[in-house]
Amino acid sequence: MSLPDAGKYRIGALVAAIIGLCVFPFFAKPYLVEVAMIYFIWMILAQSYRLIVTIHDWQLYHVVLYGVGAYTSGMLAKNLGIPVFAAIPIGGAMASLVGVAITSILLRTKGWGFYIATYGLAELIRLSWLRFRNPFGGSTGIINIPYPPVVAGIDFSARIPYYFFSLGVMLIILYMLYRIERSRIGDSFKAISMDPLLAASTGINIPRHRLLACAIGGFFAGIAGGLLVHRLGAVDPRNFNIITMLYLLIWVVVGGTNTFWGPIIGVSVMHTLFEFSRPLVQIRPMFFGLSMILVLLFMPGGIESLISKAVARWRRLRDVPTAE
Amino acid sequence: MDIQTLLQTIANAGAVSAMYALIAVGLTLAFGVMQMANLAHGHFFMAGAYTVYALYALNRWPFWLAVAAAVGIGAVIGLAVERGIFRPLRGDVVAGFIATAGLMFVFEVFMGEVWGWGYMRPVPSPYMHAVTFLGASVSFQRVIVIPFAIACIGGLMIFMHWFRLGRALRAVAQDPEAASLQGININRMTALAMAIAGALAGIAGGLMSTIYAVTPALGGHIILPALIVVVVGGMGSIGGVTLAAIVLGFVNTFVTTLVDGVTALMVSVAVMALVLAIRPQGLMGHVVT
Numbered sequence: 001m002s003l004p005d006a007g008k009y010r011i012g013a014l015v016a017a018i019i020g021l022c023v024f025p026f027f028a029k030p031y032l033v034e035v036a037m038i039y040f041i042w043m044i045l046a047q048s049y050r051l052i053v054t055i056h057d058w059q060l061y062h063v064v065l066y067g068v069g070a071y072t073s074g075m076l077a078k079n080l081g082i083p084v085f086a087a088i089p090i091g092g093a094m095a096s097l098v099g100v101a102i103t104s105i106l107l108r109t110k111g112w113g114f115y116i117a118t119y120g121l122a123e124l125i126r127l128s129w130l131r132f133r134n135p136f137g138g139s140t141g142i143i144n145i146p147y148p149p150v151v152a153g154i155d156f157s158a159r160i161p162y163y164f165f166s167l168g169v170m171l172i173i174l175y176m177l178y179r180i181e182r183s184r185i186g187d188s189f190k191a192i193s194m195d196p197l198l199a200a201s202t203g204i205n206i207p208r209h210r211l212l213a214c215a216i217g218g219f220f221a222g223i224a225g226g227l228l229v230h231r232l233g234a235v236d237p238r239n240f241n242i243i244t245m246l247y248l249l250i251w252v253v254v255g256g257t258n259t260f261w262g263p264i265i266g267v268s269v270m271h272t273l274f275e276f277s278r279p280l281v282q283i284r285p286m287f288f289g290l291s292m293i294l295v296l297l298f299m300p301g302g303i304e305s306l307i308s309k310a311v312a313r314w315r316r317l318r319d320v321p322t323a324e
Numbered sequence: 325m326d327i328q329t330l331l332q333t334i335a336n337a338g339a340v341s342a343m344y345a346l347i348a349v350g351l352t353l354a355f356g357v358m359q360m361a362n363l364a365h366g367h368f369f370m371a372g373a374y375t376v377y378a379l380y381a382l383n384r385w386p387f388w389l390a391v392a393a394a395v396g397i398g399a400v401i402g403l404a405v406e407r408g409i410f411r412p413l414r415g416d417v418v419a420g421f422i423a424t425a426g427l428m429f430v431f432e433v434f435m436g437e438v439w440g441w442g443y444m445r446p447v448p449s450p451y452m453h454a455v456t457f458l459g460a461s462v463s464f465q466r467v468i469v470i471p472f473a474i475a476c477i478g479g480l481m482i483f484m485h486w487f488r489l490g491r492a493l494r495a496v497a498q499d500p501e502a503a504s505l506q507g508i509n510i511n512r513m514t515a516l517a518m519a520i521a522g523a524l525a526g527i528a529g530g531l532m533s534t535i536y537a538v539t540p541a542l543g544g545h546i547i548l549p550a551l552i553v554v555v556v557g558g559m560g561s562i563g564g565v566t567l568a569a570i571v572l573g574f575v576n577t578f579v580t581t582l583v584d585g586v587t588a589l590m591v592s593v594a595v596m597a598l599v600l601a602i603r604p605q606g607l608m609g610h611v612v613t
Contacts, residue, residue: 056418058418058421058422105597105600105601106600106604107604108600108604109555109600109604109605110604110605111359111417111559112355112361112417112421112559113555113559113600113604113605113606113609115361115418115421116361116551116552116554116555117555117596117597117600119548119551120548120551120552120555120592120593120596120597121593121597123548123589123593124590124593124594124597127586127589127590127593128590130586131586131587131590242544246425246426246428246429249422249425250426253422282433282436282437282441283433283437285429285430285432285433286429286430286433286434288426288429289425289426289427289428289429289430289433290426290429290430291426292422292423292425292426293409293423293426293427293430296413296419296422296423296426297409297412297413297423300419
């Protein structure tokens, strides 16, 4: 029996990874701990984006929703004095609302008109941050955003507590997305992306499911924005432009969108390359652009598909009874 | 706004409309024939602008020869992208679209590495004449793109309607399978569409290089307005796209003159959202099922 076996391996790997992540900040350099927090944010972004991708809505405003979460949470905490831990979910809710608003305008637009229009509307939001200097701070963004407070004797503005806070948030979100994918809703999403007409004829309400995917994905993207902004203490509109969106797209596509593990692999591999290629900052985009083109041409399932193929092959070889 | 500014703004708006139309018609042609969206189309435009910079401003070629070379370069890039990306990914709209997003990165880095990052490459104006009318002076160089756009798009429409090859292109756009049953070579048609698209972007880039600052970021700046034009006009409709180019060219130029460029882009996007909310297929697009 290979199935329970595989499950055992997977759970073992998962537990090992979580233990590793819990031990990591006590041994790593402070800089690496900060980098790890950015990884968690990217993990949330990539995974929530994948939820929307399973329904085949390849929108280009996900990073702007991340920005909406960052701006909302930061401004609520700074200007209205709302506690940070309350402001972050409100930022998520706001991002969710904006995502639903954009998609509901474009529900009837098909094909790449939809993709382009999502790019346009995302730019509208981002440009409004630059244009309206009064609440949003223009091109310099907002500074002096409050750090999280001391709760139960733990100072969450310090590095290691905030690391564990973001790790916890990330794990909870990933678990929720995992469960959503395996729920009836997740099945409906996949049915819609495979054959919209057939899905509609079995009674799946397509517009409602598309909006639902946007709402869930947008909420988590907004949470990611909140996590970022209360660590940096500032929000910079340059973090949320189309280039960042294209990088997110590259991470997700190169990792693979067929399974839940694809974006996790994508972020782990590609974001690591991204971090290590900082000295080559100017020619770096070419490498990532090329890698995405090559993946699309020759490996449509992404890195994940290679790994699952290799595992399947290894299993086949192992299960073949040796001739004795 | 006094009469001089008004006239000058109208002239500028006409030039911007013509440029949008040249870029967007190529985009929509490629979409109509292959169902592929080309995000790197702005970079074809940029390649045209750099060609004129390299040949005319640096190597002292005659201006028109340099523009002709820009057309050729645009067509060659279009052919290469068709062969390398669109043909293998045919039928997968999402993959084609995302792959050209990667291509944007590749082009931008390539241009930056070859011609230098952060440098604005000025291209001197070959024609210094200006037309003075009611006290408004409009430089010849600025509006030269207008007759070219009319000639190219008019020529393209004639080609699509009265020439065998153009009709074959439209047949492929309507139904690739039926077209190939009629003996039309689909690969040759998609290549032709991309060559025309690249050539139109090349001519626009070549003619506008004297007005725009030629930088590696040019392609990224020009692509969003062009895409908005295509979506508003209706994907796959040359007439609709031309109409949308004129509307958005005027909206964009007037708002830029009266307020600023950022607001102009925001207004363009708002116009797009409004059009799509009412007519999801764009002004003159067909309903795609």
